[in-house]
Amino acid sequence: MVFDLPMVPGLAISARDHRWPVLQPVNARDALAEALCRQPRVIVAQLSARDESALNVISSLRRRRKVPLLAMATRHSEELETAVRSAGANSYLPDQATPEEVTRTVRELMRRRLETAAHSRDAPAGRTQPPWNPREVFGFGRASLDESANP
Numbered sequence: 343m344v345f346d347l348p349m350v351p352g353l354a355i356s357a358r359d360h361r362w363p364v365l366q367p368v369n370a371r372d373a374l375a376e377a378l379c380r381q382p383r384v385i386v387a388q389l390s391a392r393d394e395s396a397l398n399v400i401s402s403l404r405r406r407r408k409v410p411l412l413a414m415a416t417r418h419s420e421e422l423e424t425a426v427r428s429a430g431a432n433s434y435l436p437d438q439a440t441p442e443e444v445t446r447t448v449r450e451l452m453r454r455r456l457e458t459a460a461h462s463r464d465a466p467a468g469r470t471q472p473p474w475n476p477r478e479v480f481g482f483g484r485a486s487l488d489e490s491a492n493p
Contacts, residue, residue, distance in 0.1 A: 345389040345396035346416040353388055353414050355441040356448070362386070370395035374402050377409070384451050386444070387431070388414040391422040397429045404430025410451035414439065 344364065349357075357364055365376050377385060377399075385403065389396035400411060410433075413426035418436035426434055432454075433447050 345387065345393045345399075350388060350414060350416060350437045350439070352435070352437075352439040352441050352444045353386060356444040357386075359441065360445065370399045373399050377403055378406060381407070382409060383455060384410045384412065384448050386412045386414060386448065387426075388416060389422075389426070390416040391419055391425065397425055400426060400429040400431055410455050412444075412447055412451060414444070 344353075356362070365373075387396060387400060400413065403409065403411060411431045412433045412435065413431035414435045415422050415437045418438070423434050423436075432451055435443060435447060439447075
């Protein structure tokens with residue numbers, strides 16, 4: 343979810359390199375509908391402190407799904423970090439995060455989700471999911487990524 347443009351370099355490069363889909367909803371309601379419909383294993387949201395609709399989407403997602411959510415700042419501030427964590431983000435990275443930090447954080451969120459699922463009584467016995475599938479991470483926005491990386 344890219345609620346504030348331009349896309350920060352660390353996220354743009356990670357999305358391109360791992361072929362994470364970047365969707366383009368018109369508004370917060372569409373962003374929420376897409377996230378609920380697609381059921382990704384991780385969501386990465388880039389936002390700024392001035393976007394209340396983005397914080398509302400994070401809160402709504404947290405209430406409806408347990409999908410891990412990484413919030414990234416367009417411009418870091420303590421106020422934004424506190425707001426996204428209060429809204430329900432599992433992790434936060436500032437705007438200066440490197441592509442390696444973004445990828446490492448997404449992988450960690452996926453690993454924790456798999457561990458939680460393995461300990462859940464709902465998890466099928468003996469079945470494990472692969473730890474990393476880039477097609478199960480996505481974001482929204484009007485980001486201009488290399489179209490060949492987003493078939």
